[in-house]
Amino acid sequence: MRLDVNALGTFYRMAREGAGLAAGRLTKMTGVDTQVGVTKLNFMRGGEIRHEFDDDAEKVGIRVELTGGVDGHSVVVFDRESAFRIVEMLVAEPDIDEFDEMSRSAATEVGQVMNSGFIDGWADVLETVIDVSTPEFIEGETAAPFLDDIEETPDEGDLALLFQSQIEAVGTEISFDHYLFPKRESMAQLLERLRENDGIEYDKLEGFDRMAEQGAEEVAKTATTLTGIDTRVEIRRLNFVSLETIPEQVADEMLVGVAFEFDGTPSGYLLFLFDEDSAHEIVDAMVPTATGDGAGFDEMETSAITELGNIMASGFLDGWANVLDTTIDHSPPEFIHDYGAAAVDPVIIQLGENQEFAFVFDTVVTADGREFDCDVYAIPDEADLERALNDLDVGRIAETPTTATFQELEQT
Template sequence: MKIAINQLEEYNHLASDGARQAARALSQMIGVRMQHDVTGVSLVSDGALEDVFTGRRYVGVQVGLAGGLSGETVLIFDPDAAGRLRKRLESRGSTGTLAGGAFAELGNIMIGGFVDGWANHVGTQIDMTPPTYIEATGTRILPRMTRREASETGVFLFESRLEAVEYDLSVPIYLIPEYEEFVSLLEAQPSHLAVPAQKLAVFNGFADRSAERASGQIAQLTGLDTDVSVSQLRFLSFSDMSAAVGPGRYISVVFELTGLPSGFFIAMFSEASARRVADAMLPDGVDPGGDMTEEAIKELGNIVTSGFIDGWANTLESSIEHTPPELLRDSGADVVRSVQRRLSGNQEYAFTIDTAIEVDDREAEVRLYVLPNTRELTEALAALPPQRA
C-alpha cells in the first residue's frame, strides 16, 4: 500500500488546525493566552518512543477515537506542568481535582476541537470515549495499542505543541491513529507522488542507525561521552520546522547533497556547545577562539556528514556526495528558511531526520537535520527491491 505525500500533507495541516482550536479552548479555560507552536508527524518504533518518553513520571489524559478515524489522542504533562495547570484552573474557580471533573472537561473540550477537522475531512463522525486520567512512567503513559503497534509495524505519531505566550506552560497533544486504517486513508491514486508504507519504515530504520553512528564519531573525535537523546523521521512543514528550531543563535554547518536524493544536511550547535566541542577537539593549551572553533566545527561536521550519507547511499542503493562545509552564524529559524529556498521547487513540507545528540552529560548538544528533496527521496525509496523493505 502506498502513502500519498499530498494526503500526508493534508492530515498534517488538519492536525495544525486542530491544535489551533485546542489552543483557543485552553486559553479560555485557564485565562492564559496559548498559541500553537509546532505540528509534525513521525513514524516511530518502540525504541524511538522510549527516547521521546524517557523514564520520567508523566500525567496525562487519554481519549479513544472510533468511527471515521480509530486511534487515541493523549494530552501529556510532566508533573511540574500539571501542577501549574492545576493552579490556573483553581484560580479560575474550578473546584475539581486535577484527576477529576475539571481536568476531564479540559481534555474533552481540547481534544474535541482537535478532531473536528479530521471528522469533516473524512466525511463521517468520529466518536470519542470519555477521557481517562492516568499517571505513569515512561512509555506507559501511552495507550497499550500504541506500544504494541510501535513494536510490530511502527506508529504514526502526530505531535502538536501548545505554548503559553507569557506563562511557563507547555501542552503537547499526541494523536496516534490506528496504523492499518490510517495507511488506508493515505492510499495514493496512481498519478500522485507516493511511497510504499513498508519502504518508509526502511528509511526510519536508517535514521536510527545513522544517529548512533554519528554519536560514535563525535565521541571518537572529542573524547567526550555522547548519547542520542532522540532521533526521528519526521514529516512537517518548513514553517513548523523553523518554529521548532526557534530564534536562538547557532553556529551551523550546512552541506548540499547531490545524487539521488539530493538535499541538505545541517549540523547545529549553540555557541556554548560549539565552544565546548571545539575545546575537546583541539590540543591541550589551545584556546578555541572564533576561527579555531569554526574550523573544528567544520571538521566535525564534515566527518559526521560523510558517515551519515554513506549509510544513506547504501540503504537507498544510490550514489550521494556532499559539498564542502558552509558555516553560518544565524538563528536556527533563518538557517532552515535559507535551506528551504535552495531546495528544488521550494517545497513546503519535508521528510526530515531530526537527531539530537547530547555531549558530555548534556553540557553540549548537537542537532542534526537531513532534509532531502521529497520527490527524489520518494523515487529512491519506491525503487528499492522488495527484500529491502
C-alpha cells in the first residue's frame, strides 16, 4: 500500500466536508448552533486507539457499517451526559439519567443523522456511493463494546489510519467525537485511485512513526537527567492535518516555548510548548537559585528553558539522522512566551508558503508528581519527508541507537 500527500489531502477534505454536513444536520435537528472543531487523519497504533476509549468515562456510541465506496465502520461517540442533553432537547423531557426505549431511540436517531452527514460528505468528495447498515446503540466505559466485535481493527502494535472529527455545540456542554475505522484493503484501493505520484510505502511511514517514538523517548530521558524530574512519554501519534488547523489545537492560555528550524533530510520545524506553571517547575528544578517572581521569565530562567529545549531537540533530531543515515542541523533556539495560537503562528506562516498540509508528531511528555507537561510538534517539510522515507531502511530503526550529549547548566 502506497500513499501520497494528494491522496491524504483528499481524505482530509472528505473528513472536513462530512463534519460540516453532520454539524448542519445536528443544528437543524436540535436547534443548537454547532461548529466544526478539529479534524485529523491520525496514524495510531491499535493500543493507542483503545487507550483513548479506556478512560473509565461512560460513553454512548451510534455505530454503522459501511460498504461500497468505503468499507469499514463509522462511529459517533458521546460522553453520557452529552447524550442525555441531546435527548432532552428532542423529547422535551428534563433530567434524564437512564436510557429507556424512547431515549435510546432518540439518541440513535441523532447519531444516525450525524453518521449520515459524515458519510454523505465523503461520498460527495469521492464521487461514489457508500451504503450504510442499520445503526447500533452502544454503551460502555472501555473500548471493548465499541471495537471488539468489529471484524478488522488494528492489533496493539499495528499502525492504522483513523479519521477523527469533533463538532462543538455552541453555548452548551455537549461534546462528542466521530471515528471512521476503514478496512485496510478498502483504504489501499482508495489510495491507489487518488495517488498522483509514486508516494511512500506504508511500511516506511510505520517505520518513521517508530523512529519518532524513539526520539520522543530520548527527549524524556534527557529531560529527566537535566531536571531531576522523572519524565515519560505518555501519548504520541502521527497526525496529518491542514496547517491552518494546528493553532486550533493549542491551548488558550499563556505558553512558553522553544522553537527550532531544522535543515537536512528532512527539513522542517520543531517546537516544544509548556504551560507557564510547567515552565516555572522546570526552572526551579534546573536552577534552584533562580529568583523569578513567577510572573515572567528573567534572563536566567529563559536560558534554562532554551537550554533544555536545545538539548531535547538534539536528542530528537540526532535519532532521526542516525536512522536515516543523514545529517540534520538545527537553528539556535528561539524562546517564545505568548498566548495560545500566537505561539505557533510564526511557524505555520513560514511552512504555509510551500505546503497546505503537514505530518505532525504530537507528543506529550509528562512527569510523575510534578507539573511538567510538554507538547512536542515536529513538522517536517512534506517533500523532504517523502524523499527521506523512500530512502529509509526500516531494519535500521531497532538497530540504531538514539543518542544525545548534553552539559549541566552552570548554577550561580
